[in-house]
Every structure is written in C-alpha cells, then in structure tokens.
Amino acid sequence: MLIFLLLFALTLALTLYGRGKYRTIYDEEIKNLSPSGLTGERLARQILEASGIHDVEVVKSGGFFGGLFADFYDPENKRLSLAPQHFEASTYSALGIAAHEAGHAIQQQQGYHPLRWRISAVKASMFLTLPLVIIGSLMVVMPAMGKSGVFFLIMSWTVLSAYNLGTMPIELDASERSKKVLRKIKPFANYDERVGVEKMMRVAPAAYIEGFFTTLSWLGSLIMPHLSGGDSGKEHSSKDTKDK
Numbered sequence: 001m002l003i004f005l006l007l008f009a010l011t012l013a014l015t016l017y018g019r020g021k022y023r024t025i026y027d028e029e030i031k032n033l034s035p036s037g038l039t040g041e042r043l044a045r046q047i048l049e050a051s052g053i054h055d056v057e058v059v060k061s062g063g064f065f066g067g068l069f070a071d072f073y074d075p076e077n078k079r080l081s082l083a084p085q086h087f088e089a090s091t092y093s094a095l096g097i098a099a100h101e102a103g104h105a106i107q108q109q110q111g112y113h114p115l116r117w118r119i120s121a122v123k124a125s126m127f128l129t130l131p132l133v134i135i136g137s138l139m140v141v142m143p144a145m146g147k148s149g150v151f152f153l154i155m156s157w158t159v160l161s162a163y164n165l166g167t168m169p170i171e172l173d174a175s176e177r178s179k180k181v182l183r184k185i186k187p188f189a190n191y192d193e194r195v196g197v198e199k200m201m202r203v204a205p206a207a208y209i210e211g212f213f214t215t216l217s218w219l220g221s222l223i224m225p226h227l228s229g230g231d232s233g234k235e236h237s238s239k240d241t242k243d244k
Helices: 002-029 040-050 092-109 115-141 143-165 168-185 191-243
Strands: 057-060 072-074 079-082
Touching: 002 092, 002 143, 002 191, 040 057, 040 079, 040 092, 040 168, 072 092, 079 092, 092 115, 092 168, 092 191, 115 143, 115 168, 168 191
Parallel strands: 057 079
Antiparallel strands: 072 079
16 A cells, blocks of 8 residues: 555656646747747648658547547557647647657657557557546445545556656657757747747657646546535534434
C-alpha cells in the first residue's frame, strides 16, 4: 500500500509540474501569430515533405474523451491528427504542436522502435479510461463500496499516467527530429517566430499530461459530490435520530 501511495504522489507531482510548464508556455505562445500566416496543417505538411514522407494524411481531429489525444500521430493508418485550434491556427502554440506530431511520423520512417511503446500507452489510455471510469463510478455510488470505488479510480489513473509518463523520452525525441528538419527548410519569417515555435516544441511532449490533468479534474468532480453527499446524508440521518 505504501509503495502505491508513493507512486501516486510521484505521478501526481510530475503531472502537476508538467501540466504547469506546458500551460505556461502554451498560453504565452498562443498570443503570437506567424507573420507569414503559416498554419499548423501547412507546417506539418512541409516537415513531412522535407523528410521524404508523402503517404501521411494530415487531418483535423475532435479528439477523444473531451479532447484528450486530439493531437496524435497514428502510425498504423499513417494519419497525423490535429485539434481544430492547431490545424487551422497560425499561433506559435499551434505550430509547435503540429511540428512535434510530425516528429512522430519521422520516427516511424527512420525505424525508431520505441515509438511502439508510445502508441501502446496512448491506446491503453483511449480504450481503458472510459470503462475504468464507469466501473469506478458504479463502485462509488454503491454504499458498501464507496471507498473501494475511489481507490479503484485513483489506482487506475495512477497506472495509466505512470505508463504514459514513461514515454517522455520518446516524445522529446520526436521534437528533436522535427527541429532538425525545421532548421534545414527554414519556414519561419523571422528569428522570434523560430524561437517561439521551438520553445513550444520543447514542452509539447507534456501536452498529453494536460489532457490527463483535465481527466483527473473530471474524476474529482465526479467523486467528491458522492462522498460529500454521502457524509451529509449520514449527518442528517444521525441528527434525525437524535431529534427523535
């Protein structure tokens, strides 16, 4: 139990740190627009073409589970998906995210085997998150299993998050591969644009952490009303008993 609690505390701390760093840079660079009007879609296509990749489709995505994994490269279907705000926009944030995802396509082309781990982690999160939430929620609302439901949800989130956090070196590698291509094709209008986009690319690997934080917040809002409601219900019933 102690080992699990330590893992939960470590995972939560890393999630909060990664989320904070990502959100700070993202909010800063979203205010800056590309002088040339370059969009996330166009930049991703330029990187792919310059890398000799002509069989990858760049599409607009709505994401999964409230936008989680809206920006994602699917190596099986050769599809690079970008959220609408990154596909169409010309902000430095959009360009950085798009360039990072293009880096995963480069990884596949160059035979970077650890990419499979990253894909397995994403798929596990996509296919397990909703079922685990449903099962845990049912356990929460069952009077005899309330605490077990909370523990189940926390444990599930910890395992999924820890597995995804382990893919961070793979994410960083994708940004570095894409950055090398950008420095060859030089698509940016000026120095400030290049620096801003590269700054975003450095924190882009933490984009999925932002998604997990959102999911964690959602889980918290789901769990707490039941817990507080259950406690308040007990208090009211005990008061009623005393009054009688």
